[in-house]
Amino acid sequence: xxTTTTMMNIKRGTLIVIAGPTGxxxxxLAVRLAQHFCAPIISTDSRQFYxxxxxxxxxxxxxxLAAAKHYFIADRxxxxxxxxxxxxxxxxxxxxxxxxxxxxxxxxxGSGLYIQALCDGMDNLPEADQEVRQNLKERLQNEGLASLVxxxxxxxxxxxxxxxxxxxxxxxxxLEVCIVTGRPYSEQRSGEKATRNFxxxxxxxxxxxxILYDRINRRVDMMIEDGLIExxxxxxxxxxxxxxxxVGYREMFDHxxxxxxxxxxxxxxxxxxxxxxxxxxxxxxRDTEFSWFSPNDIEAIxxxxxxKILQN
RNA sequence: GGUCCGAUGGGCGAGUGGCUUAACCAACGGUCUGCAAAACCGUCUACAGCGGUUCGAAUCCGCUUCGGACCU
Numbered sequence: 001x002x003t004t005t006t007m008m009n010i011k012r013g014t015l016i017v018i019a020g021p022t023g024x025x026x027x028x029l030a031v032r033l034a035q036h037f038c039a040p041i042i043s044t045d046s047r048q049f050y051x052x053x054x055x056x057x058x059x060x061x062x063x064x065l066a067a068a069k070h071y072f073i074a075d076r077x078x079x080x081x082x083x084x085x086x087x088x089x090x091x092x093x094x095x096x097x098x099x100x101x102x103x104x105x106x107x108x109x110g111s112g113l114y115i116q117a118l119c120d121g122m123d124n125l126p127e128a129d130q131e132v133r134q135n136l137k138e139r140l141q142n143e144g145l146a147s148l149v150x151x152x153x154x155x156x157x158x159x160x161x162x163x164x165x166x167x168x169x170x171x172x173x174x175l176e177v178c179i180v181t182g183r184p185y186s187e188q189r190s191g192e193k194a195t196r197n198f199x200x201x202x203x204x205x206x207x208x209x210x211i212l213y214d215r216i217n218r219r220v221d222m223m224i225e226d227g228l229i230e231x232x233x234x235x236x237x238x239x240x241x242x243x244x245x246x247v248g249y250r251e252m253f254d255h256x257x258x259x260x261x262x263x264x265x266x267x268x269x270x271x272x273x274x275x276x277x278x279x280x281x282x283x284x285x286r287d288t289e290f291s292w293f294s295p296n297d298i299e300a301i302x303x304x305x306x307x308k309i310l311q312n
Numbered sequence: 313g314g315u316c317c318g319a320u321g322g323g324c325g326a327g328u329g330g331c332u333u334a335a336c337c338a339a340c341g342g343u344c345u346g347c348a349a350a351a352c353c354g355u356c357u358a359c360a361g362c363g364g365u366u367c368g369a370a371u372c373c374g375c376u377u378c379g380g381a382c383c384u
Contacts, residue, residue, distance in 0.1 A: 022349075047349055057349080083346040113348050120345090127346045164343065169351040177346095189345070242347045250349095271338085276349050282342060 011199045013099040014309055018108040019044070019115055019284050020205030021277035023216040025295030027060050029205060030108035032298055034068035037104040037305075042091060043072040044109030044118060047246050050078045055223050055231045056248035068106075071098075078235065078243040085127050088117040092196075099198055112283035119202075121194025126180045128173075136172045148175060156184035201308045203301060204290040206281075213274055220270045223248065232256075247272045 016039065018030050034041050043049065047057040051074045059073055071094055076082065091107075098105050107118060140148060148171050153160040155178040163170050174185040181188065207215075232252035235244055239253045248269050255265035284290050293301050 045349085046347095081347095084348075085346040087346090111348065113345075113350095116345075122345050125346070133347090164352055167343085167352040169347075170344080173346080191345090242350080245347070245350060247349045272349080274338095278340085279342095279344095279349090283344075283348095286342090286344090 011312065012197050013103045013105065014199040014201060014305075014312070015095065015119075015196075016104060016106045016305060017044070017115060017119065017200060017202045018106060018205065019110060019112070019202070019280075019290065020295070021212060021280045022058075022110050022273055023219050023277065024205040024207060024212060026108050026110065026205055027058070027064060029295045029298070029301070030106050031060070031064050031067050033301070033305075034106050036298075036302060037106070039102055039104035039106045040069040040071065040098055041106045041108055042094065042098075043070065044107050044111055044114045045072075046084075046087075046109075046111040046114055047243065048073055048109065049076055049082060050074065050080075050243050051076065052078060052231070052235060053243075053246070053249075055226050055228045056246065058219065058223070078238055078241050080243075082243075083127060084113045084117040085122050085125075087114050088122055091118050095198065105198075110280050112280065112287075116287075119196070119200050121196075123188060123190050125177055125185075125188055129176065129180050132176050132179050133172065136175060140168055140172065145171065148172065151175060152178070155179075156186050158184065159186035199309070199312045200289075201305050202287070202290045203304070204284045204292045205295040206292045207294060212277060216273045216277060217270045220248075220266060220273060223269075224266060228252065229262075247276055 016033060016037065018026050018033070020026050030041050033039065045057065047053060048059045049072055050057070053059070054074065060070060064070075065073070072087075072091070095105060107115070109115070136148065145166075145168055148168075149160070149165050152163070152171055152175050156174060159174050163174065165171070177185040177188065228248060229252060232249050233256065235249060236253060236256055238244055239249070244250070244253075251260070251265040251268040251272065254260050254268075255262055260268070291304055293304070
């Protein structure tokens with residue numbers, strides 16, 4: 001389809017984005033909004049995509065799944081390669097279909113990078129080349145981070161100036177792109193937001209910190225009651241997979257290894273979930289397009305969305 | 313009543329005269345373009361109180377307060 005040259009952007013519908021820290025009531029809110037706006041739901045949660053992780057990633061319940069059509073929930077295997085770039089293209093394709101039938105679609109989940117990919121797009125960079133990445137990992141092991149940082153300095157001085165030189169992940173990704181494309185990483189970062197053919201309204205859920213932490217702690221206890229231990233055990237032999245580098249599973253794996261007791265594992269899951277929630281809030285705070293609401297304040301949220309729609 | 317031990321930042325816990333902001337955990341703030349529930353960074357200068365010794369005390373001495381153990 002050719003890009004429109006008319007003055008007005010023709011938007012096909014509105015994507016209502018619900019974000020917020022883990023345990024803040026996003027899923028339930030999304031279902032209520034889905035019912036109100038007659039909208040399907042797509043997940044923006046980087047771990048709820050996978051089958052077999054229903055308990056530990058707090059996938060929507062059977063009732064929630066029945067109450068609204070959900071996409072990107074348990075629709076692939078933990079072995080499947082997936083990342084924010086693939087998510088962007090798959091999600092856009094899906095939205096194209098959904099907006100044929102719906103004026104509204106709800107996107108809910110806590111993965112900031114995936115939300116960003118969906119709303120603002122990713123630059124056209126190559127995704128991970130397994131061979132190159134493996135090689136970089138080995139070099140990190142053998143030569144140390146300093147060596148990789150030095151190579152990055154030579155290949156991409158501009159990025160070198162502003163990267164976090166303590167962060168192996170960032171260094172390796174930048175190098176990976178330099179090596180695969182033969183051009184500096186920073187040169188290929190346009191920094192421009194993609195334009196989408198739908199409107200976007202961003203809502204974030206918030207609540208007092210002590211209440212949030214209490215909810216997180218209690219939810220972990222519930223996960224244990226619901227069978228998280230068994231769920232993790234079933235994945236134990238796949239523990240090396242990226243999809244299982246996930247709060248709730250890593251700690252259980254350590255417990256299965258005998259490194260920590262069950263009690264310790266549970267406490268660590270709580271702690272790491274709280275840490276995760278904090279990082280999420282940092283991410284969403286930075287994105288000033290978000291409007292923050294108590295997840296229970298449905299009236300205000302709907303009013304806010306209605307007002308936004310009128311503006312568009 | 314007596315003897316002895318102890319008292320360190322939110323927690324734990326080193327440090328026995330002069331570089332320790334100890335470390336670690338929690339908490340708080342932040343970074344973020346294909347592993348993102350990942351990876352990484354920053355902040356929180358305490359030594360029970362009072363007096364003394366000393367050029368200098370968390371570290372030595374005395375008293376006080378509080379805790380613990382033991383004895384009669």
